[in-house]
Amino acid sequence: MSRLLGLVIVYAAMFLGWCGVGLFMVLAPVRFGNLVHDTLLLFPEVGAKDWGKKLLLRLVGAGLLVFAIRFALGIAQLSDQSG
Numbered sequence: 880m881s882r883l884l885g886l887v888i889v890y891a892a893m894f895l896g897w898c899g900v901g902l903f904m905v906l907a908p909v910r911f912g913n914l915v916h917d918t919l920l921l922f923p924e925v926g927a928k929d930w931g932k933k934l935l936l937r938l939v940g941a942g943l944l945v946f947a948i949r950f951a952l953g954i955a956q957l958s959d960q961s962g
Contacts, residue, residue: 890954897947904940908933911940 904911912925912932925932 894947894951897943897950901940901943901947904936904943908936908940912936 909925909927909929912922915922916924923932925936
């Protein structure tokens with residue numbers, strides 16, 4: 880039973896991580912872009928009027944949310960088939 884619980888915790892952490900980052904990117908693209916810029920220097924600094932950068936971050940965030948939903952539906956479908 881503890882191995883199953885460990886597996887559930889890992890999958891739940893992955894799902895919540897993707898949802899959390901996706902929501903952060905969709906709701907606060909300027910903060911997320913500047914966070915990535917300040918810590919990793921992978922993305923240019925985002926200003927309040929940079930609509931293109933904000934749009935790109937929102938699209939990537941929405942993609943992460945879609946991926947997380949598809950992941951959850953796939954896990955649910957697997958559990959339906961096994962039961």
